[in-house]
Amino acid sequence: MNRIITVSREFGSGGRELGRRLAERLGFEYYDNEIIKQIADHTSFSEEYIRQIIEGKTHRLYPITINNSFSYISDSHAQMVSTVYEAQAQVLRELAELSDCVIVGRCADYLLRDYKPFRIFVYASLESRMQRCMARGDGENLSESELRKMIRRIDRNRARYYGDCTGQSWGEKENYDLCINTSGREIKDLIPHLEHLL
């Protein structure tokens, strides 16, 4: 069975960077946003609509693409969300079968549980996450207060999506093998030592 590492992360904690660097270090495939494109290929939905669902911020009325034409949905929202969930699980299983890999987000820790992934959760203090966001230019036009709200909103959405998809609580340490607080730490310094703990 291939080795699978899943990385879940609070927004601004450096979790994505940690996943990418870890994959580079280990010579594993790395999957993140490309999963959305693959889900689109498995369904009739646009990448944008899938992104909205996966980021937990779908609305009941949202334009979708079916057979290259746009339409609006209302009634069958729940059915579509369910279709995306199923496609997501299918895509993840296909990737897990292909090769050793690191997967960031996408509820992979839960959806790939039969593959016994090593499950990492990356978190940090709100202050540290704001600093990291500012350093990388996320929300560069926002005030501090607006940035704080944005971080909280994104995490609230992630938690809701994860909860809907898995029935578990996002970020609850019992669901992970290792939880790393990156407050005041350089991600690249953690990688050489982290690989041996997997």
Place this chain on the structure above:
Amino acid sequence: MNRIITVSREFGSGGRELGRRLAERLGFEYYDNEIIKQIADHTSFSEEYIRQIIEGKTHRLYPITINNSFSYISDSHAQMVSTVYEAQAQVLRELAELSDCVIVGRCADYLLRDYKPFRIFVYASLESRMQRCMARGDGENLSESELRKMIRRIDRNRARYYGDCTGQSWGEKENYDLCINTSGREIKDLIPHLEHLL
């Protein structure tokens, strides 16, 4: 400033072994039960009474030693608990000033926060903890159901004591730098790699 590592742990998770092995590996002092003796030296209380308080299972009527004679307390229980807390904080500060060290339990992650300790929390699934307890002979005369209850009771007491002492939630990952799930893992295999993450 000396390097301080604190280890908090669920009962049966192997946290104490992890702390001891880590101290050996790093050449740091290791403190655990001896702290109770030192608190006794700082107060008029017996080691047994201090242990009861620290393990979160004090009763309102409990024999204590004052000037080498036994007596029973009732009214000033809260005051005595507070005295133990203060003595504990004092002992921990004295140890932190002495040398680099690893301290298991005793709310040291919170009480030594001014020393910027590296704070580890060790946890595991209930099943894994039961196996570890049975392997080391803890609760050897208990049925599985009794052992499960014992583990839960000990952790409930630890959580209460920690909460009373710190105003924080025991085991909440935000209060730690690294949380390690030891389910199905050998503690000794973790140590060589863990030291570099501190």
